[in-house]
Amino acid sequence: MKRYRTHLLLCTGTACVSNNAFNIKKSLEIEIKKHNLENEVLIVPTGCNGFCERGPILVVQPDGIFYQQLKESDIPYLVEEHFLKGRPVKKLMYTPSKGEEVIPKMMDIEFFKHQILIALRNRGRIDPEEIEEYIANDGYQSMGKALFEMTPEEIINEVKISGLRGRGGAGFPTGRKWELCRASKGDVKYIICNADEGDPGAYMDRSILEADPHSVIEGMVIGAKAIGAHKGFVYVRDEYPLALKRISIAVEKAKDYGLLGEDILGSGFDFDLKIVRGGGAFVCGEETALMQSIEGKVGRPTPRPPYPAQKGLWGKPTNINNVETWANIPVIIARGGDWFSRIGTETSKGTKVFSLVGKVNNTGLVEVPMGITLREIIYNIGGGIPNGKKFKAVQTGGPSGGCIPEELIDLPVDYEQLTKAGAIMGSGGLIVMDEDTCMVDVAKYFVSFLEDESCGKCVPCRSGIRRMREILTRITQGKGKEGDIELLEELAETIKKASLCGLGQTAPNPVLSTIRYFRDEYEAHIKKKRCPALVCKDLIIYRIIPEKCTGCRRCVQVCPTGAITGPKAQPHNLDASKCIKCGACYEVCRFDAIAGDAIYME
Amino acid sequence: MVNITIDGRKISVSEDLTILEAARENGIQIPTLCYNEALKPYGACRICLVELVSENGSKLVPSCTFPVSEGIVVRTDSEEVIKTRKMVLELLLADCPGSKVIKELAEEYGVKKSRFEEEDNNCILCGLCVRACDEIVGARAIHFVDRGYKMEVKPPFLTATVNCIKCGTCTTVCPTGAIKLDELSGISVMHQWSDKFSERRCNVCGSFHFSPGF
Ligand SMILES: Cc1cc2nc3c(=O)[nH]c(=O)nc-3n(C[C@H](O)[C@H](O)[C@H](O)COP(=O)(O)O)c2cc1C
Ligand code: SF4
Ligand code: SF4
Ligand code: FES
Numbered sequence: 137m138k139r140y141r142t143h144l145l146l147c148t149g150t151a152c153v154s155n156n157a158f159n160i161k162k163s164l165e166i167e168i169k170k171h172n173l174e175n176e177v178l179i180v181p182t183g184c185n186g187f188c189e190r191g192p193i194l195v196v197q198p199d200g201i202f203y204q205q206l207k208e209s210d211i212p213y214l215v216e217e218h219f220l221k222g223r224p225v226k227k228l229m230y231t232p233s234k235g236e237e238v239i240p241k242m243m244d245i246e247f248f249k250h251q252i253l254i255a256l257r258n259r260g261r262i263d264p265e266e267i268e269e270y271i272a273n274d275g276y277q278s279m280g281k282a283l284f285e286m287t288p289e290e291i292i293n294e295v296k297i298s299g300l301r302g303r304g305g306a307g308f309p310t311g312r313k314w315e316l317c318r319a320s321k322g323d324v325k326y327i328i329c330n331a332d333e334g335d336p337g338a339y340m341d342r343s344i345l346e347a348d349p350h351s352v353i354e355g356m357v358i359g360a361k362a363i364g365a366h367k368g369f370v371y372v373r374d375e376y377p378l379a380l381k382r383i384s385i386a387v388e389k390a391k392d393y394g395l396l397g398e399d400i401l402g403s404g405f406d407f408d409l410k411i412v413r414g415g416g417a418f419v420c421g422e423e424t425a426l427m428q429s430i431e432g433k434v435g436r437p438t439p440r441p442p443y444p445a446q447k448g449l450w451g452k453p454t455n456i457n458n459v460e461t462w463a464n465i466p467v468i469i470a471r472g473g474d475w476f477s478r479i480g481t482e483t484s485k486g487t488k489v490f491s492l493v494g495k496v497n498n499t500g501l502v503e504v505p506m507g508i509t510l511r512e513i514i515y516n517i518g519g520g521i522p523n524g525k526k527f528k529a530v531q532t533g534g535p536s537g538g539c540i541p542e543e544l545i546d547l548p549v550d551y552e553q554l555t556k557a558g559a560i561m562g563s564g565g566l567i568v569m570d571e572d573t574c575m576v577d578v579a580k581y582f583v584s585f586l587e588d589e590s591c592g593k594c595v596p597c598r599s600g601i602r603r604m605r606e607i608l609t610r611i612t613q614g615k616g617k618e619g620d621i622e623l624l625e626e627l628a629e630t631i632k633k634a635s636l637c638g639l640g641q642t643a644p645n646p647v648l649s650t651i652r653y654f655r656d657e658y659e660a661h662i663k664k665k666r667c668p669a670l671v672c673k674d675l676i677i678y679r680i681i682p683e684k685c686t687g688c689r690r691c692v693q694v695c696p697t698g699a700i701t702g703p704k705a706q707p708h709n710l711d712a713s714k715c716i717k718c719g720a721c722y723e724v725c726r727f728d729a730i731a732g733d734a735i736y737m738e
Numbered sequence: 739m740v741n742i743t744i745d746g747r748k749i750s751v752s753e754d755l756t757i758l759e760a761a762r763e764n765g766i767q768i769p770t771l772c773y774n775e776a777l778k779p780y781g782a783c784r785i786c787l788v789e790l791v792s793e794n795g796s797k798l799v800p801s802c803t804f805p806v807s808e809g810i811v812v813r814t815d816s817e818e819v820i821k822t823r824k825m826v827l828e829l830l831l832a833d834c835p836g837s838k839v840i841k842e843l844a845e846e847y848g849v850k851k852s853r854f855e856e857e858d859n860n861c862i863l864c865g866l867c868v869r870a871c872d873e874i875v876g877a878r879a880i881h882f883v884d885r886g887y888k889m890e891v892k893p894p895f896l897t898a899t900v901n902c903i904k905c906g907t908c909t910t911v912c913p914t915g916a917i918k919l920d921e922l923s924g925i926s927v928m929h930q931w932s933d934k935f936s937e938r939r940c941n942v943c944g945s946f947h948f949s950p951g952f
Contacts, residue, residue, distance in 0.1 A: 434882070438781075439779075439781035439804075441803075441805060588886055589886065590886040591885050591886065593782045593865075593889075594783070594784055595785075595829055595862070596825075598889070599829040599833055600825075602886075602887045603829065623853060626825065627825065630825035630826065633797070634784045634787055634826060635784075636782065636784070
């Protein structure tokens with residue numbers, strides 16, 4: 137291989153691509169050519185770095201300089217200064233916030249410093265479309281080891297020792313799942329990679345497929361040997377064009393290299409992998425619905441038992457795992473289950489990828505060891521809450537997760553601890569909320585999502601979630617009644633216990649957890665018709681404080697209904713009958729002259 | 739054969755039965771709505787839930803789909819079961835206030851009025867009609883369309899269905915009378931989707947069957 141002085145790792149994940157990464161790549165190529173640096177500097181398009189809000193991102197190796205928020209127009213200067221004259225360009229580097237010192241190196245940035253990369257080990261390091269780069273980074277060595285040196289039982293045992301649990305939601309021990317499927321009678325068995333990822337705001341699976349598709353393929357071949365399957369499917373969400381493209385390229389290349397197909401590397405083991413495009417609905421990620429969908433039917437869950445390991449795809453024993461679960465496998469085989477099990481807590485081993493979003497300074501995708509506290513994730517990696525606001529709660533686990541309040545912010549993150557707190561690990565969504573959030577409104581938001589996504593098959597989910605939403609809506613409109621909280625709790629219990637699949641069984645979490653930790657907010661809405669966070673529109677009224685209003689007319693310009701009038705430099709007038717309570721004036725006023733008051737309706 | 743306990747009674751049953759079948763064989767009543775002996779179990783109405791008792795936490799399972807196995811202990815009338823069944827009935831009662839079966843079953847469990855807003859549906863989406871049309875008739879003339887609370891039974895693409903052979907099986911299996919079939923001088927109207935049919939002679943067997951009027 138040719139040796140280059142410098143590698144430019146340009147992020148071409150979905151977010152950076154939509155921020156013009158491909159044009160930046162073109163510019164880089166032109167400028168590098170212009171300065172005759174083609175033999176010294178190599179551009180490597182990589183998968184997502186996780187720090188998407190700072191994209192497009194360029195990491196310069198070997199020194200690890202981190203350039204961010206690049207524009208095409210920055211490139212000529214950057215190439216000339218840094219790569220020709222050797223003077224790194226400070227103004228394109230990262231500063232935590234205005235006025236602070238720049239941090240030139242990637243690994244000195246708080247966002248990256250606390251992460252441990254296992255599932256995302258190759259993110260931002262290799263070109264996902266080049267199989268050689270994966271191989272050059274020890275790729276497919278674990279597969280070789282599994283095919284030539286290990287028996288299926290030994291593979292399963294290693295995975296059991298590692299303590300790896302499913303990363304798709306339920307956290308079932310992976311080794312045990314493989315063992316069950318291996319033990320099932322039948323000549324034909326299937327394995328599936330679940331890349332449906334329907335949780336809004338979660339994109340860890342997409343990111344793995346985009347940044348390191350071969351890690352999933354390698355994990356699946358190892359699993360296939362352990363289970364005794366010769367055919368596998370990767371079920372990819374249809375809205376993920378880049379992930380689909382990269383996994384498809386990876387499968388083709390792997391076939392060309394004899395790493396998939398018949399008699400893999402001459403080991404005598406056959407394994408064929410097919411890519412299936414998802415059916416679109418959130419519920420299609422549920423394993424039984426997903427299998428229906430692969431069979432060409434409508435993706436609607438079916439009762440378990442029979443479990444997929446007994447009767448799955450086309451009635452055959454089937455093992456289904458999440459993308460992140462599969463991506464962990466090669467590392468476990470390479471470094472041993474013992475090594476893996478040393479990371480994490482008593483019951484939850486290894487790392488977990490979270491998508492950190494909401495009211496937090498650094499949003500993005502982070503891989504952290506199990507057992508890390510929520511505080512460390514939100515304050516160290518996430519850099520705290522923006523605009524000096526107070527932290528209120530963090531919602532974990534996607535739409536059917538729960539809200540964890542400030543008093544539990546030192547909770548170590550693992551499956552059991554989250555469940556005990558009324559939340560779930562889910563697929564790893566973390567939505568941070570600040571003091572301006574109304575918890576009843578939050579519960580309503582998630583429940584509405586689940587109401588729309590319920591497949592409609594079973595009564596408790598279809599009808600029960602809908603009724604919960606009706607009650608929540610009523611409460612946020614100031615029409616809540618005495619007994620509503622208890623009715624919600626009663627409904628929640630039935631929906632949890634009586635629903636057919638995981639969607640219904642977890643759907644009450646947002647309601648129950650907000651009632652558990654923020655009951656006073658529910659009561660304020662119901663009894664006093666007051667929304668303490670000033671979010672519920674029907675419960676607030678906007679007015680102008682004449683003593684503070686300077687008459688700057690900023691609010692007049694933003695008000696969509698013309699409810700605010702008044703001559704320049706004189707206190708304005710807000711006509712409440714025209715106000716649609718959008719809050720635009722409140723947001724825009726620089727003199728705190730607009731008050732959003734809680735109104736008492738009665 | 740396996741040995742199981744239902745409501746304290748020890749019984750021995752064939753291992754390929756579901757809990758529901760085992761119970762009925764032994765004269766133990768469990769209510770059902772989406773179950774029909776002639777069709778594959780579906781597990782959607784959740785009326786047949788029973789408690790599977792176990793040392794490390796009991797759980798509710800649908801008896802119509804859950805297979806028996808050696809040593810299981812089942813309660814069909816525990817407090818948990820009754821409470822859940824009542825709530826499911828209360829939900830159904832609000833969704834389909836006009837349905838006689840639901841009203842009667844709800845009354846049996848002491849649910850007289852629902853605390854939720856009434857709708858004017860009749861279909862409980864049990865899927866019996868859709869499954870009968872598929873599994874027994876083989877015509878696959880009707881399907882579920884949409885999802886969640888918007889789900890409905892309709893012919894494919896919501897147009898007059900060419901697959902329907904007008905056998906009326908759907909109307910027979912429907913527990914709520916949501917599908918009606920009126921016969922008006924040889925032309926019939928299926929109420930749910932206003933399709934027109936008339937009797938026509940089959941070229942093969944020679945007898946007359948209902949078929950869509952093209
Ligand atoms: C409504 C619903 C949606 C789900 N969506 C996904 C998904 O998008 N991706 C996923 O891996 N698992 C999803 N799951 C979990 C799967 O059913 C299944 O447990 C998982 O794929 C198993 O893999 P694991 O053991 O590796 O976690 C979903 C479950 C439910 C109930
Ligand atoms: S719980 Fe909801 S999503 Fe799952 S089968 Fe029932 S209706 Fe469908
Ligand atoms: S029409 Fe009748 S049989 Fe068909 S789903 Fe509705 S209630 Fe069930
Ligand atoms: S009869 Fe069992 S779920 Fe309907």
